[in-house]
Amino acid sequence: MVRWKQADTAMALHSEEVIIKLLEHGFEAYWVGGCVRDELMGRPVHDMDITTSALPEEVVSVFERTVPTGIQHGTVTVLCRSYAYEVTTYRVEGAYENHRRPAEVEFVRDLKEDLRRRDFTINAIAKAVDGMIVDPYHGMEDLEKGIVRCVGNARSRFQEDALRMVRCIRFASVFGFRIAYRTWKGLLEERDNISFVAMERFRVELEKLMEGRRPSRGLRLLHRSGLPANAKIPFIYKPDTDLIPIVDEIPMEQVVIRWALLLYACGLSAEEAHRVLRQWTFANIIREQIADILSVGEEVAALNIHSPYKEQWISIVLKYGREAAERWLSMAGYISSKQSGVCPVELLSNGYTWTEEMRIYRLSELSVSGKDLLKLTGRKGGPWIGEIMNKLLVKVASQTLPNDNETLIDEVKRVISSNE
Numbered sequence: 213m214v215r216w217k218q219a220d221t222a223m224a225l226h227s228e229e230v231i232i233k234l235l236e237h238g239f240e241a242y243w244v245g246g247c248v249r250d251e252l253m254g255r256p257v258h259d260m261d262i263t264t265s266a267l268p269e270e271v272v273s274v275f276e277r278t279v280p281t282g283i284q285h286g287t288v289t290v291l292c293r294s295y296a297y298e299v300t301t302y303r304v305e306g307a308y309e310n311h312r313r314p315a316e317v318e319f320v321r322d323l324k325e326d327l328r329r330r331d332f333t334i335n336a337i338a339k340a341v342d343g344m345i346v347d348p349y350h351g352m353e354d355l356e357k358g359i360v361r362c363v364g365n366a367r368s369r370f371q372e373d374a375l376r377m378v379r380c381i382r383f384a385s386v387f388g389f390r391i392a393y394r395t396w397k398g399l400l401e402e403r404d405n406i407s408f409v410a411m412e413r414f415r416v417e418l419e420k421l422m423e424g425r426r427p428s429r430g431l432r433l434l435h436r437s438g439l440p441a442n443a444k445i446p447f448i449y450k451p452d453t454d455l456i457p458i459v460d461e462i463p464m465e466q467v468v469i470r471w472a473l474l475l476y477a478c479g480l481s482a483e484e485a486h487r488v489l490r491q492w493t494f495a496n497i498i499r500e501q502i503a504d505i506l507s508v509g510e511e512v513a514a515l516n517i518h519s520p521y522k523e524q525w526i527s528i529v530l531k532y533g534r535e536a537a538e539r540w541l542s543m544a545g546y547i548s549s550k551q552s553g554v555c556p557v558e559l560l561s562n563g564y565t566w567t568e569e570m571r572i573y574r575l576s577e578l579s580v581s582g583k584d585l586l587k588l589t590g591r592k593g594g595p596w597i598g599e600i601m602n603k604l605l606v607k608v609a610s611q612t613l614p615n616d617n618e619t620l621i622d623e624v625k626r627v628i629s630s631n632e
């Protein structure tokens with residue numbers, strides 16, 4: 213059994229079962245692509261792709277549970293226990309349609325030919341079930357030197373699939389690799405074809421780039437490549453702001469804050485950020501999470517220095533939620549190391565504690581209700597109830613008032629009589 217240090221043990225074990233079964237039926241089969249690359253680099257392996265000499269229908273006949281994912285392009289998904297493996301037949305690719313996918317593929321029986329049609333040398337390494345590495349295009353050497361290099365002619369590789377140009381920059385950025393001269397040259401020569409790539413595919417690469425080690429480098433490379441302009445994507449990157457390098461300092465797990473900081477550094481308001489993120493085809497939920505962080509910042513910028521800071525902060529927390537508020541505090545902390553004035557010092561040092569100390573978040577948690585207010589005042593219902601209840605919520609949440617019925621009724625009386 214081959215030991216995979218970077219892969220989930222069960223995932224590796226079952227993928228090996230798949231390979232062995234293909235071998236038992238007289239076919240060749242290897243692990244290939246990202247899993248081999250990531251294992252060699254000591255990076256976590258997320259999925260394990262298999263390449264085989266078996267034709268798609270032969271793969272289907274060998275396994276009990278398969279899904280014909282992209283059978284005309286040679287890919288069958290093999291289900292083994294709770295794992296799914298993409299098993300792709302050795303192939304070379306015919307003419308490409310719109311620089312996106314080959315109109316037809318030709319299945320071949322030689323692994324080296326299959327590896328030759330792959331994008332980069334570091335992705336063109338195969339691993340056999342006995343652990344032997346097949347690396348005809350010297351991907352291991354490029355891994356060691358830290359180089360992203362196309363297999364063979366760069367222009368041809370980029371013509372086949374224009375997304376590979378963005379992948380090239382993504383790999384360079386995430387791995388901290390440099391791009392081979394001819395590969396970069398080929399990219400610049402082919403960059404117009406990026407317009408054939410769907411925004412969703414571009415965005416997925418952008419997301420991976422932002423989750424990587426040094427997003428600022430990838431953003432700079434993207435800017436220099438001219439790809440975003442050709443893809444007609446609203447690329448908001450500003451090379452001259454000294455805030456962008458801070459994006460790299462934010463932990464990868466907090467990628468939402470990285471995005472918010474990038475958009476902030478490029479001068480976008482929450483509303484503009486929302487629009488750009490929609491054009492980039494981000495899911496609603498992520499879009500809102502990012503824009504909410506910026507909204508918190510906008511509300512902080514508008515705080516009234518003559519009113520109690522704590523209560524004003526708590527009302528922002530209540531409006532956008534604790535997560536967005538704390539994310540903004542974190543982002544403001546990073547920015548403050550480079551730029552003053554983004555957040556009042558009092559808030560920067562106390563914001564987390566104030567937020568942590570909140571005991572209630574919702575009107576329903578107050579010990580008075582709208583009905584109590586109606587009974588107490590004898591007035592007709594209307595928006596005034598919501599206004600008073602919200603004031604009470606802010607005061608209780610920020611611990612200016614205790615959450616007991618008697619105190620809150622007194623406060624209501626005071627507010628009404630003073631017409632606040």
Ligand SMILES: Nc1ccn([C@@H]2O[C@H](COP(=O)(O)OP(=O)(O)OP(=O)(O)O)[C@@H](O)[C@H]2O)c(=O)n1
Nearest residue numbers: 245246247261329330331332335336373375376
């Ligand atoms: N445009 C592409 C996409 C993929 N590949 C080949 O298919 C493999 C698997 O592709 P994919 O799973 O999309 O990416 P990974 O290389 O595995 O990288 P990651 O998981 O980091 O996206 C790649 O390694 C590469 O050999 C390619 O040649 N051209």
